[in-house]
Amino acid sequence: MKLEKVTEGKSPAPKRWYDDACGTALALEFLGERWSLLILRELMYGPRRFGEIKANLPGISANILTQRLDSMEAAGILMRRKLSSPANVQVYELTRWGQEAEPIIQVMGRWAARSKRHDPLAFMSTASAMQSLLTLVDHSALNKIEATVAFRFPDDSFIVRLERGEMSVVRGDVDAADVTFAGDTMAMRRTIYGKAGVNGEGLLSATGDPHVAGQFIDLFRLPEKIA
CATH class of the missing domain: 1.10.10.10 (Winged helix-like DNA-binding domain superfamily/Winged helix DNA-binding domain)
Known part of the structure; x- marks a missing residue:
């Protein structure tokens, strides 16, 4: 394959930060x-x-x-x-x-979460909360559960689907979920990562199949911190 310097039409390309082909x-x-x-x-x-x-x-x-x-x-x-x-x-x-570019976010998030400077109780947007699930899920356990899980935050909703050993997340709502979690992103962290349970003060509420709810929560762990 012939290598050529690429130019962008008639407009000059933005000045590069690095003189580096990487x-x-x-x-x-x-x-x-x-x-x-x-x-x-x-x-x-x-x-x-x-x-x-x-x-x-x-x-x-x-x-x-x-x-x-x-x-x-x-x-x-x-x-x-x-x-x-x-x-x-x-x-x-x-x-x-x-x-x-989504895998970039997940790899960086998983890597940085091992730092002692990572504060799991800081502000978290709903998109960040859902991205954390994709980042920190135990992929080896995904083939043990097939379910549709709904998350209802005060101003946002998401659908998590687990099937054929894969997990996907889309924005939206569904009535036919196996489990529906409701609460804010702080409650989500206490329930999912803190393993503090459901349906209590400051925790996610959960309706639907309690066995599926438990299986789902058990899929996620914060990584161990570096020494």
Whole structure:
């Protein structure tokens, strides 16, 4: 295969951070700026409005969020579109290529969670909570359970499906779930990772099959900390 220097149409390519052919160096240019990777995480489960993204990233300013969204759009990671009536609002969503970056979030999250500096009780968005399940699930045990599990947070809902040894997460709600968990993301962490039980103060409420609920909760563990 012939190697050639790539140029982007008539417009000059953005100035490179690193004079390095490694794909990792280029990935850092796309996602290495502060907030970029977290914006990617927030969009992983579907389109979000500007205000929804900002509300789930405490500390980010509207100006910085606008800059990051613009640069990620220019890179082809996300796109913006207007929802049809009656919503009629602009949303941001990942491109197919942007979606392919999900394993990066999971690998980095699993690696960093071993640090003693990891605070499992800090703020957690609903998207982050669901991403943590995909990151910290015991894959070797997934073939022991087939179920549909619903998560109902105060302002968001997700469906977790476990089948054929795989787990998937989508945003949405379903009435025919084997188990439905309800509560906020702090309750989710106490129940799922703290193994503190269900249907108590500060814990997730659980309706449906209690055996499936127990099997599901047992799939997840925080990793051991480094020495």
